[in-house]
Amino acid sequence: MGFFVDNIWLVPACPLVGGLFAGFVARRVKIDPFAPVAIGVGLAFLLSLAAYAAADPEKTVVVSRWIEAGSFVVPLEFRVDGLSTLMLSMVTFISFLVVVFAGGYMAGDPGYPRFFAEIGLFVFSMTGLVLSNNYVLTYAFWEGVGVCSYLLIGFWYAKPAAAAAAVKAFLVNRLGDIGFALAIFWLWTVVPNHDLSYQNVLADSTLQSLPEAARWGIPLLLFWAATAKSAQLPLYVWLPDAMEGPTPVSALIHAATMVTAGVYLIARSTPLIALSPEVQLLIATIGCLTALLAALIALTQNDLKRVMAYSTVSQLGYMFMALGSGVGSLARLAIVAGMFHLFTHAFFKALLFLASGSVMHSMGDVIDMRRFRGLRRRMPYTCWTFALGALALAGIFPTAGFWSKDEVLVALGAAPHASREIGFGMGWLYGPLYWLAMLTAFLTAFYTFRAFFMTFWGPEKLPGPDDPEAPPAPVAAHDHGHDHEDHAADAHGHGHHEIGLESPAIMTYPMIVLAAGALLVGLLFGPTGLFEGHLEHTLGFESLPAAGHAFTWTTPIVSTIVALAGIALAFVMYAEPSDLPARVAAAVRPLYRASLNKFHVDEIYDGTVMALLRGFTLGSRIFDVKVIGGLVQGVANVPWAAAKDVLAKYQNGLIQFYAAASALSVAVLLWLLLFT
Amino acid sequence: MTPEQAYQTVQQTLYVLAPEILLVAVAIVMMTASPFVKVARKHWCALAAAALAAAVMVLSATRHVDPDVYAASAINDAFSFYVRLFVLLSGFIMLGLAHREPPEGRAAEFFGSFLMLEAGTMLTASSNDLILLFVGLELVSIPTYLWLYLSRRSAATREATTKYFFLSIFASALTLYGMTFLYGAAGTTNLKALGALTASSIPYFPNMSLGILAVVFVMGGLCFRIAAVPLHFYAPDVYQASPLPVTAMLSWVPKVVGSAAMIRVLTAVLASRQMGDPLVHKVVILCWIIAVATMTLGNMVGLLQTDLKRLLAYSSIAHAGYIMVGITAAFAGGEKGIAFYHGVEAVLFYLVAYAFMTLGAFGLIQALQTRDGRPATSIYDLSGAGWSNRIPAFGLTICLLSLLGFPPMAGFLGKFQIFSAAFAAVEGPEAFSLQLLAVIGMLNAAVGAFYYLRIIVLMYLGEPAEPLTAVGGWPVALATATCAVMSILVTIASEPISRACHEAAVASNARPAAAIELPPPGTATAAVAPPAIRVARD
């Protein structure tokens, strides 16, 4: 065991080697590029399990002395503690399953080796990010996962939407990286010995000696970085667009692993962040608003993957809500709640994405929910695994989501009291946040099951060319007169097999495994205390206050009722297409009879609640597109416009003008220095 | 000092400058022989390479010669040794890039003037005397005019030469005027002595305005060399109009000359004073303004460009801004010298990283030609090159990522050091402005990322343009491969380079022996305040 821990660098190295092999060698030696990556990631998972068992808050492994430049020393050092091994196991496990799934999903795509090479690279960066014991190293891998994400979103680069989404993701992430870089510089100036390793920065003595401004400034900057990577308000705009990438990528990077890097960073830095309750409240508020907004938007989406994307944004908001509620004595509980939700979310969200991908695969790349229906017979595995994932997302007992969402809500509910204990005046704001979180739980259940019912329930319908919802004409991306084999069509180019079949075993098995996880991990880790017990082995954890929280029945009961209400409403509204009442009645006759007055209720609902909701949704949409998008666009446009209309004008090519401008600048500078 | 000592000093100076003298001598022989003998271009090139190699050997052989720093006009400290060594090594890369550039009949003059400008660069780094330093600067400029004009005679190169020549003599006049005041303030042109005098308790910048005049004009003139605002104007036009190997040289050699001169003439002379000193305070303001203006202008106008050379010219301007950030930090260093070392060290490290990334980028663009034998000029020429010319495009991607400052490339570590030097330069209320500078720098780096990224995106995600062919033969391949590999290696194996930079930074500020006997600062300095700080007359 000790051997594996001491050579923990093997965890990032295996996927890297696998990826490089897949990218450069595999084709030449006639090996399926899928194999080396799957083996590498699988090995990494096994090694992670070994590390998981040996987690120790003080254990670090120095691999090499990476940068030594004067007083700027950054060793390549890995930390094997509770938090990192937890993330490591989760990341490698999900990655392994997704790689296996992708082996079936991506078969036949011209970019097949490239895909696996990039996945290998991603797993390398992500495991490095999780393991690194140094803010600078974390930053380096942070940029690395950003690049992998960029490459994978733009995987089908011939498709303009994919290329645009990739650029958008990269730019927004760069915006966040500035915050991270600033935080690092600031830390560098204030910590003793300019040592940016976690054990030094997060040590009690360092934290005590921080200047006043740094106590809230650095946490704020770190959170800024996290909002971009973890898609929070106002920088979440890139994530829904990122669904232009292949579905396994969405499942792996934009649902389960990479987007949680921000959450991980905040959790890792909790001792630092706990210095400033104001920032914690801000984190919780931003998280809550993001969760609500994204849930509202998800209500009206017809693209199955986009529903899931907004759902991811919403759930990430949940995690930040949890982390933000760690005021005073709640710090430890909050981290456990946040990380637990991260952990369970990885399972069920990856599952939901893979299931969506399976649907998409089977429907011939159609993902609009209005164009198919009632697939539960044709795709039983997909249907029932999706159902399990949906239940977990909605938070129904005893699935994983129930336990973690419950913990988040408990932490949030206890926050006002904890704030009063430490005399934090604005702590009462956590009260409204708690109820907004409840509302979000209701909406989550509703939109999740809306998607489920629209896809799998009701009469069977497959997408056809005569479908009224079909796009007017197929968009061809082949018009750039060349036939290079590396240039994919706009859809991923696996052969056009018959529509409406269940996916092959290589795709369904990972879904089944994940479904088992979505059902069981909550039960296994939550009430048994295994999860909390493991996180105990995390650096800086022992110094955090641990309040024994009394178990109350209120929160779980209320949240379950709310979730069930959401599911019920979704069922009433979407289980049957209104234009085919007879077949719906045949399918769900008892329920249909029980609600004879449904038509009436529907109308009332449509007139009042739905209108209100639509208004909300529309407002959120407008806010999303106009305000946030406009803001991002505007920020990007200012330098461009300034350069074009002001600065470029001076480059008129005239020697004398150049000399005159230089002379004038020198004269003015001289004058300024002399007389000010 | 007795005549014997003077003789000995001159002798040692000659030893110190032996590599430069060797290069100049070979250059003169080449240029003189050129009309009389008929030798192929590649042989002239080989001769130049051999001269460079010999100079490296001479340089290492004279490593131990150490003339008296207060008497000799050239010194052999770590700064001069490492900078000269690196300039010589980068000379091989430039030679590799330019080996086919001159027409057959002009090769001797072309490579001869290359040797001269190498010698001028080295002279600037090793000189310890204002006059010699100025000669070094001119020994770079004059061959540069020739380079700009010699290899190709078109309306564009003619215009580029005119622009560069006229603005260069203008900048020279500015530099000289500043040097005049530097000399006038203390009565000696020996830079180490100047440094010692400013450090001493004697108020040798008796009137602060003399110091301001000196710094403003010298800085103004040197801004031309490194292409910083307000004398940056020439860069885009001249880069765009010149052949690529010349542009590559222009983006690197003047930068190292200007930075070395700034360190030798300004930072090392004034760094003995603290940030609290009014002169240093004003100089920091000056550099701050220049740095911010340069970075912002370079990056913002860079966003508009579609011409590759013009884009890289603005990139070069932006990088001059980052160098100025380091220089600002060096100025703010103060008596303790800690931040001075950080600043100078960061600048030197950045120059190393910059050499590889910029020479690599220019070299790879030069290597990619369209089918009709025209080098790629617009960024759209590179569209889709990532798949049609995998290896060159991959190298170019590495260099561009390094220019962008992407970890773990060399540019990332360079920027990181520069910004952290600015962050840590001073404490107290003035720290804020320097930290703000670093923040502005980082914002700029984020904006600037866009235009490098645009090229990468085009190369990998763009519609393929007409296929490009890689040209240049093994010298170009070797040179560019070295650049690309080093762009990564500099970070991974940063230890020797950063140690050299550190030694050089310490050496550049060292004022040995005599200065040690100075009375401790604080006793005499406080009593004998500069009598004539009369900025405003009230």
Next chain:
Amino acid sequence: MTDPFSIDLLTNYLLVGAALFALGMLGFVSRRNLIVMFLSAEMMLQGVGLSLVAFGRFHGNWTGQVFTIVILTVAACEASIAMALIVVLYNRKESLDVTLWQEVREEGVGPTDLVDEATQAAPLEHEDGIETYPTLTPAGLEPAHPIQPWTERRR
């Protein structure tokens, strides 16, 4: 007895040097003739040299003069290159106007409008001004010509 070269005298020299420097700069940025521009640059160097010599005399060492000699050398180098360059430029455009050399510039920025300036220029002959007193008129003045001489010179 003190040295006659006092600080006051030094200041006088420096002021004259500064004025020459500034005048040279004025000429460099405002005159369009390449040769006059170059001469103006040399005038800046004259100002520099004057200041250097004065400083050297004030401090009592030769360094100022040595520096000036080096500057003189560099000025001679620059002059030789300038001459060659100007002759080449003249052969190309038949004009010494620096404005003509602005082909390479930022995209979308227009050139300085030469035609407009030419039409507004004053006629060549009989101009009133300080230069109307008897001077050596340059030889070879063409008689009146249907093409205006100044547009002709813009070939």
Next chain:
Amino acid sequence: MTDDATFTLATLGVLSGAIGTYLLLPHRRGRAKARTLYVAGGLFAALGLLGFLLLLTPPALSPLGELVSGAFFYVFAAGALGCGVMTVTSRNPVYSALWFAGTVIATAGLFLLADAQFLAAGTVIVYAGAIVVTFLFVIMLAQMEGKAVYDRAARTPGRAVFTSFLLLWSLAYCLVGLSGSYRPDAAGPEAAAEDRLHPGRELGPHFFQEATGAGVRVVLDKALRPTSSLFAEDRGDSDAAILKPNVAGLGEALYADHLVTVELAGSLLFAALIAAVLIADPRPTRKRGETA
């Protein structure tokens, strides 16, 4: 003169000089200017010159030698600046070149007054003799037809005048303050420091003899060698410093202290020669068909 008066005088002088020069400069678009404008310009320029000269410290009235050299200083300074203005403002490049020769000769006179006889001769020979004459040839060759439109039009004269006179004003402001700052009327510890810089005592090898700390003295002894001093070591009986013979002293300084510099400046000339020859070479550089 009081500070305020100096300030006002400097400002007025620079201002009227600027107005005068602006009026004298060619019109922006080459239009003819009225004769009165030129007259006014000349007047203003002369006024500015006068004001500028008043800014200079007048020489002592006795002994006679100083008075005479002081008077010559004024003559040469006025000559240099007047010729300088004319160089810049002349519409005819031939006149510009000739006026420039005048500036050079006046500057050479100033060099003479500063005991730089060799340089005075050298400047006249190099500039007036070589550079100006060759440029005159070029101008004559290039402009046989007379004044071209670009000579009668200045590029942005207003901005140029503003720039250079702002610079001149700042410079004058600094430099006038330079002399004032050394006046020995200050008291206290500063006086001691100032004494070292007091006229007449800071010269020669004993320049820094009062320097505090032995370290500085060591530095200075090395940096300022006897060869580099203008003065003979032996002062004889008189208190006054005796200048070394000019050419011998300069030669000694050049070839003892600055040997390497001189040699490298020589190679600079060689490089410039090659550059000039190659730039002017009319032969095509490339054989036909050869590509980059």
